[in-house]
Amino acid sequence: MSTKRIVVIGAGVGGLVTAIDLARQGLEVIVVEKARGPGGKMREIEVDGDAIDGGPTLFTMVPVFEQLFADAGATFTDYLGLKKAEVLARHAWGADEWLDLYADQERSADAIARLAGPEEGKRFREFCDHARRIYETLEKPYLHSSRPTPLSLVSRIGFTHLGALLEIKPYTTMWRLLGHYFRDPRLHQLFGRYTTYVGASPLLAPATLMLMGQVEQNGIWLVDGGMYQITAALARLAEERGVTLRYASEAQRIEIDGGRAKAVTLASGERLAADAVVFNGDVAALGAGLLGEDARRATAPTRPSERSHSLMAWTLTARTEGFPLVRHTYFYSDDYPAEFRDVFDRQRLPQGPTVYLCAQDRNDHDGIGPDGPERLQCLTYAPANGDTHTYDAAEIEQCEERTFSRLEHFGLRVHRQSEASVLTTPDQFHRIFPGSGGAIYGRAAHGWRSSFTRPASRSRIAGLYLAGGTTHPGPGVPMAAISGRLAAATLIQDLVSTSRSRATVTLGGMSTR
Template sequence: MVLRRDQRVIVVGAGVGGLVTAVQLAARGLQVRVLERAETPGGKMREVAVGPHRLDAGPTVFTMRWIFEEIFEAAGAQLEAHLSLEPLSIIARHAWSEQERLDLHADYERSLEAIGDFAGAEAARGYRAFCKQARALYTTLDPTFIRASRPSLLGLLGRCGLKGLITLSGVQPYASLWDSLGAYFKDARLRQLFGRYSTYCGSSPFMAPAILMLIAHVEQEGVWSVVGGMHRVALVLAQLAEGLGATIEYGREVTQILTGPNGVRGVQLAEGDRIEAEAIVVNADPAALTSGRFGAEAQRALPPLDPERRSLSALTWCLSAETQGFPLARHNVFFGRDYASEFEDIFGRGRLPRDGTVYVCAQDRGTDGNGTPDGPERLFLLLNAPPRGDRHDFDAVEIEQCEQRVFSRLEHCGLRVRRDPERMVLTTPVEFERRFPATGGALYGQATHGWRASFSRPASRTRIPGLYLAGGGTHPGAGIPMAAISGRLAAEALLADQRST
């Protein structure tokens, strides 16, 4: 395959990974055409209308700002000129009951003090040691694994060097995140709090590897609020790509990837149109390829993906409502008492959790965690759920019982929400499956369960020449910064293949 600047690249999907790929390639002068089946960019980074209000209904946490600064700089732009970001002083507020509350702060010393007040001096010492290990892991793995084009254990060990190997030796390779946290925290509530980071990857802390503790360091480095909402990130990336010469077409669903003896030839759309291209980047869940959603020719691009290894799905509620009692911050987490049962219900029994953790994003709260809106406020609630949207249609009774448990959990912690069904939008795994086909509603690709899982995610290149992957289902993983990195890796792989030929 020889790619010249006058040849054509199609990006299938305008999620964050696809948009970053488009930006990178358009900045290098390639002809880029993005085809998106929805009417707006963003993929899972979407907005929902509730009456006159618009709410973020996907990712709500903006971290690793430096990744986006690098992306914009590589395209000859500045992040600050396109996006307004406000740092949060409270990373998240956590509650187990009306009397049990704990804030994690952007200020490390304040978090240390808060944990000491909450669980004692030993817990504070454990937190200090935990943060040191998390920082060392991130520093080691960012250049050697996260930004590496093709993940492998041998490659990781080869790139780490002696210092990196010493850092990795401090983490038991076969231990779960939950078990490893026990070395730092005897208080089960703190193990819940830091074990929850595995759910950022759609995984259970009881099966995810200890290496995921590095997420704690990422948040400690800064969490920002995006002025205008998270969906602005997608809009700005789309504008940047178009300003560089890429075209983005909405309402254009790709149903087949066309191949020939030498690799890809183009795509076919739902309305029957065929568009030729010399390279294609698929910004969709890899399961869409392996399940045949892009045609039989594209199924051979990857080894089959096991549906039993899917990540978490969710039930989400977007609502406008008045609240009383609990002093909400921007990000809030309400824990149950039996953490293990939540993941046994989801991954073991395939049912909605009986005692699930509830995340609440209060989108009208300030960055300092203070202040109460005058009147109704915009709330986004998320409960982890099994990824069975293609196999199980959650009935009205099941959903109603689950909803009652969710709002009872909030009330147990002191938060009363005066909800109105007319001002609330519910999304289930069935709807997520419709939006993101072949996933069952899984929102993070394959679950990161077991130490090998991080090395088994599909990489940028596929078995078909000229066909590349980007998105949260590919390496390096789920989350907005990781999806952005995947977009860069896809562009780099494509350009490297161009140079090599």
């Protein structure tokens, strides 16, 4: 008897989820990861002896993970602690000018009315209703389905629901639609940031992305110990289901024989034969030939102009004083359009950056921090030019000055120490995630076609499948998990289809004809 062997490249969220779903089907699954632990972009950085989240900071769409664990015979909350946030985020335009959005939509509407007037509160409710309708229209036929074409999406939604399809606004930019809903420019900025969840500019991204408002409204969750614990939980479940996790094992080449993926060669020279391979990395690495020339045709190459934004990311421990931080706080620039034109059109660091600060040791509402230094992640947008531009000391110093003096403008003083701060620049992101150019989210969601251009689970090479945030349905922790489930389902479907067409071995190791 024989069992099909699957090699998964990359122990990020998408790769681990794929491995879990495949292992519970009775397949032999080996995950190879070049880092010394799981996580991928959901990484943890040690700073002056403290472990700090150095990747995603928002956790949404918890039911995706609850279903994954339930299907594997486990309970998600047995593996980590969760608390639903009351305050989604704090948004600031000045030291005494800020707004909280709440899990309770009516509290948010009242807060907006106090900030910008009762008419804006009313328009916010209308905006939320529209976001909910878009989310409900696209959740199953798009987010949880193999990558659709425009025609197949219409077919899945149904011709009797064409009105709902028209409401998703693919031909209108987010920025233009926000002008329809809100008069206050501060609210343009606040809700325009939803496009940055997928690395896009609100000036270019389709208004469809307003569905992110409903994603937030469905719940933002705080994870005990930080976001990295999600990865730890996935890795633990994978091992419990029989997955072999091999860290410090870099995949160097995907071997293609007879037009089909047959093996993975590691940097050590070891060859792992496989009945199928799942690549959970930035798909741009495949198109660039970084996994071998034979694997280059697995997906279309990603042009630099198609990339999402990158980041200047400080991970640090520091004492803070002044502005009352909550877990998630946004400090907005004076000119949002100029900021994104700098990043995407001029390919330079913004002259006036918006700053996002995640205060990992704080709760979500009272602004009370620890007595001493606290764990922080501080982000500003940057162009994804890490493969062509090296950020030198002078450029970094200027960016730090702009960023932290901007925070001081809001009354927040961050007492930084060089030994307790780690900066990751676009060129460093490119080295960590080869082929990306430093882009955090793969291809930018610009224009109506962007929803249909991300690679699907099944690559152009037989036996080679794709998972992760640079594939359909897109970036973000839950989306990467969905991509992993889609990759596993597609792979299983192909194995079953093959078994029906010729004598072969079944999934659980039972030989049959």
